[in-house]
Amino acid sequence: MKVVALGAGFGGLELTTRLSDALGDDVDVVLIDRSDGFVFGFSKLDVMFGRTTADAVHHAYADIVKPGVRFVQTAVRSIDAAARRVETDAGAFEADVLVVALGADLDPAATPGLVEGGHEFYTEPGAFALRDVLDGFDGGRVIVGVCSTPFKCPPAPSETALLVHDLLERRGLLDRSEVHLVMPLPVPIPPSPDASAALLTAFAERDIVFHPERLVRGLDPERKVALIADGDEMPYDLFLGVPKHTVPEVVAASDLCVDGWIPVDPVTLETAFPDVYAVGDVTSVGTPKAGVFAEGQAAVVADTIIARHRAGHDAPGYDGHGICYIEFGADEVGRVDVTFRGGERPQGRFDTPSVGYAADKGEFGASRIRRWFGREWTTR
Numbered sequence: 001m002k003v004v005a006l007g008a009g010f011g012g013l014e015l016t017t018r019l020s021d022a023l024g025d026d027v028d029v030v031l032i033d034r035s036d037g038f039v040f041g042f043s044k045l046d047v048m049f050g051r052t053t054a055d056a057v058h059h060a061y062a063d064i065v066k067p068g069v070r071f072v073q074t075a076v077r078s079i080d081a082a083a084r085r086v087e088t089d090a091g092a093f094e095a096d097v098l099v100v101a102l103g104a105d106l107d108p109a110a111t112p113g114l115v116e117g118g119h120e121f122y123t124e125p126g127a128f129a130l131r132d133v134l135d136g137f138d139g140g141r142v143i144v145g146v147c148s149t150p151f152k153c154p155p156a157p158s159e160t161a162l163l164v165h166d167l168l169e170r171r172g173l174l175d176r177s178e179v180h181l182v183m184p185l186p187v188p189i190p191p192s193p194d195a196s197a198a199l200l201t202a203f204a205e206r207d208i209v210f211h212p213e214r215l216v217r218g219l220d221p222e223r224k225v226a227l228i229a230d231g232d233e234m235p236y237d238l239f240l241g242v243p244k245h246t247v248p249e250v251v252a253a254s255d256l257c258v259d260g261w262i263p264v265d266p267v268t269l270e271t272a273f274p275d276v277y278a279v280g281d282v283t284s285v286g287t288p289k290a291g292v293f294a295e296g297q298a299a300v301v302a303d304t305i306i307a308r309h310r311a312g313h314d315a316p317g318y319d320g321h322g323i324c325y326i327e328f329g330a331d332e333v334g335r336v337d338v339t340f341r342g343g344e345r346p347q348g349r350f351d352t353p354s355v356g357y358a359a360d361k362g363e364f365g366a367s368r369i370r371r372w373f374g375r376e377w378t379t380r
């Protein structure tokens, strides 16, 4: 069986690791990504806030040595789902099973004024460049603002506001600074009322001003104001934005995309095309766009492929379960254990922030790098 996995992020790495662990050389797996390495989303915040370096959080795909898996660094140019065939800069690939795990692309230029007058912290270059910007910041009005929905890792803007507060405090700039968080959601994390309540308490304790149900539609760089979708304006000295997310261009141009994302069966992750699956941020499956869900979906697809190879075995379906760690500042991390099932209210349990969960988060990252890249790593 020939499996072609597009995208070596959370989804593609988990899928190919599972296939290799279970089937080794019995399956021919090609893993394709245009980048030369993987960076965790949360590592972007670690670099931005000076906890580690860009080099330390980069995991080179060249280090992937797994029986049955061949990594190809190239850009995917077209996807023919009906034929299970993709064109890339390195030639064409045909698959018995095709798995699309291309994630969400980010488009800072889609928000007028964001590139000229602000900063975004969702791309690697954007987050890494912010380290120097934050180092040189002399205090003032900071806005952390969401410019479009949907967006990856819904807790990340809240974490960023809390970490900005920590940084201002550490640098003795709090007395001449304000931190504002502008989000299109009614509470920081709607699926977990307890996590939202804890975040709102943490904001209140630190005088971080939370502006719910508001979206930033642009910046006016000359006047240094954020333009809010409801017509309001908010002045800023430093704007840290979550940019617009889109499906990668190659997916938008394919026969897979419906209303901006790839619809899949929520239990099997199969697309409308037989033996073509999609996992993670590129889908409209109904879970938040987060690595932990991409990983869980990839595990289900891997188990399906393994079951098919070992005819007679059944693969379990996707259960929508994931654990998210949330930075609360002061080196403490909270934990949300949440399950999303179609047609049901998401069930989330929140564990209060502690340094113990910060260690668990570290092990979450370290264990992935151990399994995916075969080496030891500490997150910060």
Ligand SMILES: Cc1cc2nc3c(=O)[nH]c(=O)nc-3n(C[C@H](O)[C@H](O)[C@H](O)COP(=O)(O)OP(=O)(O)OC[C@H]3O[C@@H](n4cnc5c(N)ncnc54)[C@H](O)[C@@H]3O)c2cc1C
Residues within 6 Å of the ligand: 006, 007, 008, 009, 010, 011, 012, 032, 033, 034, 035, 040, 041, 042, 043, 044, 045, 074, 075, 076, 077, 101, 102, 103, 104, 121, 122, 123, 152, 153, 156, 248, 250, 279, 280, 281, 282, 289, 290, 291, 292, 293, 294, 324, 325
């Ligand atoms: C600041 C921040 C903090 C975050 N924190 C967390 C967290 O704590 N926990 C968590 O679970 N999630 C977190 N996330 C979200 C997480 O990073 C993503 O949801 C996750 O990476 C999605 O996995 P994926 O496999 O769907 O896509 P990705 O990991 O984005 O992988 C997609 C891959 O496809 C490749 N690709 C795209 N187009 C092409 C093409 N045309 N040709 C070749 N290759 C292509 C890309 O290079 C990329 O490597 C965070 C995100 C951010 C921005």
